[in-house]
Amino acid sequence: MAELGITLRTVQSLGPGETIWDAGHRAAVRGFGVRRQRGAPVYVLKYRAHGRQRFFTIGPHGSPWTPERARREAKRLLGLVADGKDPADDRAEAALQAADTLLKIADQYLKHAKQKQRPRTYSEIERYLLTAWKPLHPVSVFLIKRRHVAIRIAEIATGQGAVTAARARAALSAMFNWAIREGLDIPANPVLGTNRPAAPRSRDRVLADGELAEIWAALGDDDYGRIVKLLLLTAQRREEVGSMRRTELDLENSVWKIPGNRTKNHREHKVPLTKAAIALIPLPRGNREYVFGDGPRREGDNHRGYSGWSKSKAGLDARLLAVRQKALDAGVAAEPLPDWHLHDLRRTAATVMADRLGVFPHIVEAVLNHVSGHRAGVAGVYNLARYETDMRAALNAWADNIKDIVAS
Structure with missing residues (x-):
């Protein structure tokens, strides 16, 4: 173990197992050294922190570490030690932080x-x-x-x-x-202060009677066809109908009870079922929990509800366009049905019930399972029994309206 000036020549001449500590010149840094074991020489720093002697590995000789650059780094690290910091602890903390990707x-x-x-x-x-x-x-x-x-x-x-x-x-x-x-010492949430992408305007698409008739006629007698018709007749959400469970149905009393863990507002929702809606619910298939869907993924898996939304909607739109094309003279390209989403069926049902069928707004909200001033609080809870009667009347009137539309 020698005390010499650490230069390019002394580093290159260092033999296996040898160590040199910087000394013998005005720019020498106390505790700065270079040692060689088997491979390339490695620059190190020896210092005391919190009453203990510590060793810190600066890095191996070669890009980027030269004797002068390693010496400057040693000076910087000793400055941290003078300020009461331990570079070894800082490096360990940095390693932990790097692991938290x-x-x-x-x-x-x-x-x-x-x-x-x-x-x-x-x-x-x-x-x-x-x-x-x-x-x-x-x-x-x-x-x-x-x-x-x-x-x-x-x-x-x-x-x-x-x-x-x-x-x-x-x-x-x-x-x-x-x-x-959870305790991660992140200075601040980096998302805060970023621009929020401009949200598109809320959709207000209400389907015309003719459009409803087109859609109804293009639907098949399969799971997707039955689901879309139920979406229209019940005015409920896509996932609620697509994940309908047998245990939620009381067909004897014509009620579908959606538990709170499946509704948007986390409130249990009792949906009166019309005869037209009940006719769309298929008979039980084996021991399946879900009414619709493609069964278990593999042996031993739980069953799941319907999942082929995008593909089925694309197929329905293609059939709608084909029917329109067939109705036109040869050589004239048909216009597709104006852009529509399944959720538009729910909005259409609510709009027609209120505007055409004379259903009171708070009853429409009850059908949709929206919570407003009419239904919030204790009074709203006690009014639910009366609302169920009015909800059933509203949905029966809506089902009769759909029947007239598709028959015309």
Whole structure:
């Protein structure tokens, strides 16, 4: 173990098992050394911190570490020691932070979210965190800055639309808020302060009678066809009908009871079933829990509800266009049915019940399972029994209206 000036020549002449400590010149740094065991020489620093002698590895000789650059780094580290910091502890903390990548924290957050969120909400959060934010997965959450988030939000908006970008942004923000509450010393949520993608205007599409007749006629006698017809007749949400369970049905009393864990407002919802709606509910198939869907994924799996939404909607739109084309003279291209979504059926039912059939607004809200001043509080709870009678009358009138539309 020698005390010599650490120069390029002395470092290159260092033999296996030898160590040199910087000395013998005005720029020498106490505790700065270089040692060689088997491979390349390694620059080190020896110092005392918190009453203990510590060794810190600066790095191996070669790019980027030269004797002069390693000496400057040693001076910087000794400055930290003088300020009461321990570089070895800082490096260990940095290593821990580097291990906390976005993917790792997202996986931890999803385990938490799965216990708190409804299945559909959870699947969307999972998709946004694991797919939309995939480019940032290898990055430590301690190193993700607002600029990183803003750039990625803009990329998502360009490639997948403003709605997806806004929801991906919200999912990431919720994850960071959770991580901070879990004790990760992240200075601030990097999502805060980024621009929120402009949300599109709320849809107000109400289908005309002729459009409803076209759609009804194009539907087949399969799960999807029955589901769409039930969406129209009951005015309930897509996932509620698609995941209908046998245990929720009381066909003897013509009631479908949707539990609170499957409704948007987390309130149990009793939907009166008309004769037309009951006629669309298929007979039980084996021991299946769900009314619709493609059965278990594999042996021993739980059954699941309907899942082929996008493909089935595309097929329905193609059939609608084909019918329109057939009705036109040869050589004239038919216009497709103006853009419509399944949720438009729910809006159409509510609008027609209120405007054409004279159903009171609070009864329409009861059918939709919306909570307003009429239904909130204790009075709303006690009024539910009376509402059920009015809801049944409203849905029967709506079913008769649909019958007249499709028959015309």
